[in-house]
Amino acid sequence: MGITSTFTPHDVYSGHTIDPEVSDKTVRDVVFYLQTLKAPIQRDSGNPINVQGKNLFSQINCSGCHTPQLKTGFSPVSALSNKTIYPYTDMLLHDMGNDLDDGYTEGFAKTSEWRTPALWGLGLSPNSQGGQYFLMHDGRAKSIEEAIMMHGGEAKLSKDKFNLLNESEKSAIIHFLKSL
Numbered sequence: 001m002g003i004t005s006t007f008t009p010h011d012v013y014s015g016h017t018i019d020p021e022v023s024d025k026t027v028r029d030v031v032f033y034l035q036t037l038k039a040p041i042q043r044d045s046g047n048p049i050n051v052q053g054k055n056l057f058s059q060i061n062c063s064g065c066h067t068p069q070l071k072t073g074f075s076p077v078s079a080l081s082n083k084t085i086y087p088y089t090d091m092l093l094h095d096m097g098n099d100l101d102d103g104y105t106e107g108f109a110k111t112s113e114w115r116t117p118a119l120w121g122l123g124l125s126p127n128s129q130g131g132q133y134f135l136m137h138d139g140r141a142k143s144i145e146e147a148i149m150m151h152g153g154e155a156k157l158s159k160d161k162f163n164l165l166n167e168s169e170k171s172a173i174i175h176f177l178k179s180l
């Protein structure tokens, strides 16, 4: 963001170390605010179509990367400590194939590697985006179906299995994803 702090003391443009532009307290307050925002909760989880969609999601191994359930470690913030959460991500990098290789990298990631995005809140995201989806790292997918069709590399097998499902099975998966 081009704002220096004691956590990131170097100015990104000049490379010079310049006076912290925000205080440690402000940075910590923003971190705490973001950490404690409530996670979206699945809606209508008992609906048979969502149950079917969730089972298929595991059967075709979408869950291999979009891990349905994780447990947090210790946190001094008790609301975050040792909690079972349902983020639908393994938080890891995966090689997603040539079509998603945009030649850009951060850190040690390869240019075709992306971190699995959490799918919690997926069905709510259009509410804050003018009724539209903007999915994948640069928002290129305008629907969940399109996002699935863009999976390549390590995720290709799972996409191929999705394509082999019949129409009602496919729509059960989409229905389930919109309930997250």
Ligand code: HEC
Pocket: 060, 061, 062, 063, 064, 065, 066, 094, 096, 100, 114, 115, 116, 117, 118, 134, 135, 136, 137, 138, 144, 147, 148, 151, 154, 155, 158, 159, 162, 173, 177
């Ligand atoms: C090999 C790991 C892997 C598998 C398997 C996988 N995904 Fe993903 N998924 C990813 C990654 C990584 C991204 C982000 C790619 C990007 O940002 O360009 C992603 C993005 C998505 C998105 C867009 C989310 C967003 O916020 O932009 C959806 C929806 C999604 N996956 C659904 C699925 C479904 C459904 C399946 C099963 C057919 C599946 N994924 C299988 C790794 C995987």
